[in-house]
Amino acid sequence: QSAVHDVIVIGAGAAGLHCAATAAKRGRRVLVLDHAKQAGKKVLISGGGRCNFTNMYASPENYLSENPHFCKSALSRYTQWDFIGLVNDYGIAYHEKTLGQLFCDNSAKDIVNMLMQECSKHGAHVQLRTEVLSVEHSADGYFVKTSQGLLQAEKIVVACGGLSMPKLGATPLGYQLAEQFGHRIVPVRAGLVPFTLHEADKQRYAELSGLSVDVVASNQRASFKEAMLFTHRGVSGPSMLQISSYWHPGESIEVNLLPQDDVFAQLNELRQSRPRMSLRTAVQEWFPKRLALTLCEQYQWPDKNLADCNNALLQQVADTLHQWPLKPNGTEGYRTAEVTLGGVDTNEVSSKTMESRLQPGLYFIGEVLDVTGWLGGYNFQWAWSSGWVCGESL
Numbered sequence: 235q236s237a238v239h240d241v242i243v244i245g246a247g248a249a250g251l252h253c254a255a256t257a258a259k260r261g262r263r264v265l266v267l268d269h270a271k272q273a274g275k276k277v278l279i280s281g282g283g284r285c286n287f288t289n290m291y292a293s294p295e296n297y298l299s300e301n302p303h304f305c306k307s308a309l310s311r312y313t314q315w316d317f318i319g320l321v322n323d324y325g326i327a328y329h330e331k332t333l334g335q336l337f338c339d340n341s342a343k344d345i346v347n348m349l350m351q352e353c354s355k356h357g358a359h360v361q362l363r364t365e366v367l368s369v370e371h372s373a374d375g376y377f378v379k380t381s382q383g384l385l386q387a388e389k390i391v392v393a394c395g396g397l398s399m400p401k402l403g404a405t406p407l408g409y410q411l412a413e414q415f416g417h418r419i420v421p422v423r424a425g426l427v428p429f430t431l432h433e434a435d436k437q438r439y440a441e442l443s444g445l446s447v448d449v450v451a452s453n454q455r456a457s458f459k460e461a462m463l464f465t466h467r468g469v470s471g472p473s474m475l476q477i478s479s480y481w482h483p484g485e486s487i488e489v490n491l492l493p494q495d496d497v498f499a500q501l502n503e504l505r506q507s508r509p510r511m512s513l514r515t516a517v518q519e520w521f522p523k524r525l526a527l528t529l530c531e532q533y534q535w536p537d538k539n540l541a542d543c544n545n546a547l548l549q550q551v552a553d554t555l556h557q558w559p560l561k562p563n564g565t566e567g568y569r570t571a572e573v574t575l576g577g578v579d580t581n582e583v584s585s586k587t588m589e590s591r592l593q594p595g596l597y598f599i600g601e602v603l604d605v606t607g608w609l610g611g612y613n614f615q616w617a618w619s620s621g622w623v624c625g626e627s628l
């Protein structure tokens with residue numbers, strides 16, 4: 235049996251690798267374990283292969299958690315600018331795509347290579363193809379049973395992420411370990427995930443698949459001004475992914491299809507300037523023809539000249555386009571979700587060190603915690619921030 239490690243980090247993902255390098259830099263003997271053949275698989279496929287590695291405007295308001303204060307300390311001690319500094323040190327080229335979202339110019343591989351180099355530079359060992367089966371604690375420390383044998387460490391960092399994309403190697407191990415040591419799990423569900431629609435809507439919008447519209451999607455909890463994309467299963471695109479994290483089954487979402495326009499005022503004007511224009515043609519001025527016709531048919535707007543449309547009808551059209559009611563049937567679930575909402579209850583974890591308040595020497599970082607970011611680089615920033623503060627305290 236091999237030596238006792240100071241720290242075993244379970245999961246060579248974004249949080250685990252950054253934590254391991256940080257702790258190793260401070261002289262800790264760190265071993266990172268992952269069952270995958272490759273480290274940082276989610277980083278590699280993220281952002282369409284270019285990794286949206288942080289957001290220039292990241293702040294605690296961009297995170298969902300039962301305890302919205304928990305993320306504040308880590309995010310302020312290791313900020314997006316700290317991570318950008320590291321990226322700059324490695325000469326990795328990047329650009330802002332939109333809304334403060336920073337992407338690699340070349341490839342997400344640049345980020346994984348950087349994390350791996352930081353680990354090797356500081357002497358953190360990353361052992362792949364090693365599944366963690368169980369963790370036990372005794373007076374001699376922690377014993378980690380793996381597919382490659384039994385390992386021993388003084389401290390354990392649980393960095394094995396959430397449940398989204400099981401194809402990429404997601405497992406419930408993090409939640410199971412937390413529960414084993416007495417932690418409460420805030421109920422988990424898929425977040426940043428496309429919506430599916432009820433059969434009638436699915437059929438109605440099926441031929442709009444691939445069409446994208448800039449909208450404001452809202453419910454009583456949040457509002458996002460970004461694109462919406464019709465898919466062959468339902469609706470997706472950034473605005474839908476964002477609002478999905480704030481959505482509960484059975485609820486409706488209000489979509490402003492024309493947030494920049496005052497539809498009633500514009501229809502009123504058109505009625506005066508071009509009275510012989512048909513209502514359907516007027517709607518086509520705003521949208522691609524396919525969408526305009528689908529909406530006209532769905533709401534049975536008459537095919538008559540604007541001159542013959544009364545104010546009540548124009549108001550009805552305006553209200554529908556500004557508050558288009560969308561009732562999802564469900565979501566596509568963990569199969570395509572970018573993140574898992576919920577997770578290890580943060581009230582039982584120190585926000586300064588990420589150490590369990592129930593079990594000394596046990597730490598939780600990254601997505602396994604009940605901290606979930608918006609779409610746009612916020613989730614990786616949480617992985618870097620929580621990983622770094624933990625690494626500093628180990």
Ligand code: FAD
Nearest residue numbers: 245247248249269280281286366394395600601611613614
């Ligand atoms: P992970 O990165 O998931 O790492 C967990 C690791 O634990 C994995 O390597 C896994 O193999 C390992 N593991 C699990 N169980 C075991 C076990 N039993 N034994 C051994 N190892 C185990 N966020 C952004 O900020 N920007 C983006 O552009 C972005 N794009 C995304 C695109 C997709 C398709 C997906 C799915 C997610 C994306 N995210 C993005 C979210 C982001 O990837 C995650 O929030 C982030 O990776 C979480 O980091 P983590 O280290 O906590 O977990």
